[in-house]
Amino acid sequence: xxxxxxxxxxxxxxxxxxxxxxxxxxxxxxxxxxxxxxxxxxxxxxxxxxxxxxxxxxxxxxxxxxxxxxxxxxxxxxxxxxxxxxxxxxxxxxxxxxxxxxxxxxxxxxxxxxxxxxxxxxxxxxxxxxxxxxxxxxxxxxxxxxxxxxxxxxxxxxxxxxxxxxxxxxxxxxxxxxxxxxxxxxxxxxxxxxxxxxxxxxxxxxxxxxxxxxxxxxxx
Amino acid sequence: xxxxxxxxxxxxxxxxxxxxxxxxxxxxxxxxxxxxxxxxxxxxxxxxxxxxxxxxxxxxxxxxxxxxxxxxxxxxxxxxxxxxxxxxxxxxxxxxxxxxxxxxxxxxxxxxxxxxxxxxxxxxxxxxxxxxxxxxxxxxxxxxxxxxxxxxxxxxxxxxxxxxxxxxxxxxxxxxxxxxxxxxx
Numbered sequence: 001x002x003x004x005x006x007x008x009x010x011x012x013x014x015x016x017x018x019x020x021x022x023x024x025x026x027x028x029x030x031x032x033x034x035x036x037x038x039x040x041x042x043x044x045x046x047x048x049x050x051x052x053x054x055x056x057x058x059x060x061x062x063x064x065x066x067x068x069x070x071x072x073x074x075x076x077x078x079x080x081x082x083x084x085x086x087x088x089x090x091x092x093x094x095x096x097x098x099x100x101x102x103x104x105x106x107x108x109x110x111x112x113x114x115x116x117x118x119x120x121x122x123x124x125x126x127x128x129x130x131x132x133x134x135x136x137x138x139x140x141x142x143x144x145x146x147x148x149x150x151x152x153x154x155x156x157x158x159x160x161x162x163x164x165x166x167x168x169x170x171x172x173x174x175x176x177x178x179x180x181x182x183x184x185x186x187x188x189x190x191x192x193x194x195x196x197x198x199x200x201x202x203x204x205x206x207x208x209x210x211x212x213x214x215x216x217x218x219x220x
Numbered sequence: 221x222x223x224x225x226x227x228x229x230x231x232x233x234x235x236x237x238x239x240x241x242x243x244x245x246x247x248x249x250x251x252x253x254x255x256x257x258x259x260x261x262x263x264x265x266x267x268x269x270x271x272x273x274x275x276x277x278x279x280x281x282x283x284x285x286x287x288x289x290x291x292x293x294x295x296x297x298x299x300x301x302x303x304x305x306x307x308x309x310x311x312x313x314x315x316x317x318x319x320x321x322x323x324x325x326x327x328x329x330x331x332x333x334x335x336x337x338x339x340x341x342x343x344x345x346x347x348x349x350x351x352x353x354x355x356x357x358x359x360x361x362x363x364x365x366x367x368x369x370x371x372x373x374x375x376x377x378x379x380x381x382x383x384x385x386x387x388x389x390x391x392x393x394x395x396x397x398x399x400x401x402x403x404x405x
Contacts, residue, residue, distance in 0.1 A: 006318055006325055007299055010363050011292070012341035017348050018288035021360035022248055024375075107381045122369050123320040123391060126384035 100182045107133075137187050140180050141165050163188060223286040230278040238271050245287055248365075249294045255366035256298040256314040257305070266301055270294040295364070317366045320387065324395045325403075343401040347394055358383070359390050 093101075107129055114125035146165035166184045173181055221240050229237035249270060253263035270293045283289035302314060325340065348356050358376065361367045369387075373380045 004303065006322055009325070009340040009344060010321070011295060011299070012338070012344075013348065013360060013364055014345045015285065015288040015292075017345075017356060017360050018291055018364060019285040020353070021357045021365065022287050022291055024357045024361070104379055104381070108379065111381060111384060121316055121320045122380075122384050123388050126381070126388050129381070130385065130388075 096178050096182060099178045100186075103179070103182050103186065133183075133187065136183055137162065137166070140176075140183060141169065144169055144175065223284070226286065227278060227282055230275065238275065241271060241274065241286075241290065245290050248287070249290060251367075252291055252294050252365050253298040255368070256295070256302050258314070259305075262301060262305065263298065266298045267294060269297050273297070291365070314366045316368075317363055321363050321391060321394075324391050324398060339401075340398070340403050343398055343403045344394070346401070347397045350397075351390075355386070355390060358386060362387055 110129050110132070111122060111125045114120045114128055115122055118125075120128065141162065146169050166188055169176065170181065170184055170188075176184070221244065226237055226240045226244070229240060246267070249267045250263055253266040253270075254260065257263045257266065270290060273293050274290060281289075348359065351359065354376075358372065361372055361375070362369075367375070369380050369383050372383045376383065
């Protein structure tokens with residue numbers, strides 16, 4: 001179909017949807033934000049409370065010391081602390097945060113490169129990057145013998161087995177590198193949306209819930 | 221100011237109506253025109269033409285909601301101007317969005333295009349009806365308002381990659397839907 005005709009079809013979208021989209025602001029409606037790390041409402045509420053408390057008390061040296069001491073005593077920051085830490089100045093990114101940022105940047109750079117240099121649309125570039133990611137995930141799962149040799153990755157959209165294997169692997173993460181952990185978590189984040197869209201697979205939901213990634217199904 | 225009051229100003233033929241309309245919806249109108257035309261001067265002219273069109277059509281029209289009415293006029297004028305200006309040239313934002321969604325549509329529509337395009341539009345509406353609100357807004361912002369991926373990522377507080385993947389899945393679902401509705405054979 002010619003572009004003009006496609007544009008005409010799209011141009012006839014119902015008024016109510018145009019209004020809904022034009023009037024939209026994710027800032028005004030927190031539930032409409034797409035979670036980068038699937039932040040739960042509870043985590044978000046906790047983060048807001050922590051930030052409010054931090055502002056009220058005024059950041060002082062004592063508070064910084066106390067925060068540092070707390071962090072040192074209790075190991076890596078909890079998820080809530082990590083979210084809250086986005087709002088305070090003294091947050092020190094963990095190695096995983098740094099790797100995650102690098103990984104995200106790497107994906108975005110690949111997208112840009114494919115779009116700008118190879119002339120692919122962002123949709124096509126995204127598909128290509130997705131295939132590369134699947135191959136990377138497959139390598140990790142195979143390395144830890146979590147999938148059969150004959151297992152074929154057909155794509156994240158229907159890769160229920162891969163998601164289950166990744167969950168199990170993360171649950172016993174002592175042998176994973178930081179990079180591998182980040183890649184699998186990123187994969188599970190996509191898997192979360194996919195599963196929600198599929199609207200089924202209760203056994204798998206329970207499997208994920210019982211292992212590590214409760215947050216992925218929290219607002220199902 | 222409420223939309224109804226702005227419309228009353230139009231009915232009273234008060235020029236304040238234009239300035240109120242511009243104050244309230246000028247930003248999004250400029251954004252729609254600029255995404256398509258990629259040229260500040262052209263988009264400004266387009267938005268002004270749209271205001272004139274609103275002035276000429278209200279009364280007798282009493283649009284509700286006013287926002288989508290104005291946006292629709294801006295988009296139509298911008299698309300016309302775009303084709304007039306660019307002919308075969310590419311525009312990065314508008315063309316990118318159209319190319320993305322182009323694969324979802326039949327490539328050889330030859331019979332009764334006008335009627336067919338009405339059918340396609342209905343099918344798109346029913347597709348949107350079945351989506352959750354978040355996905356629907358994302359779809360409309362990308363393919364109607366032609367918002368760039370980067371802007372959408374900021375708007376939804378997520379990464380560009382995440383937005384691209386979501387849009388890609390939506391296009392796949394749209395294609396399936398169009399096949400199911402008999403638009404795509």
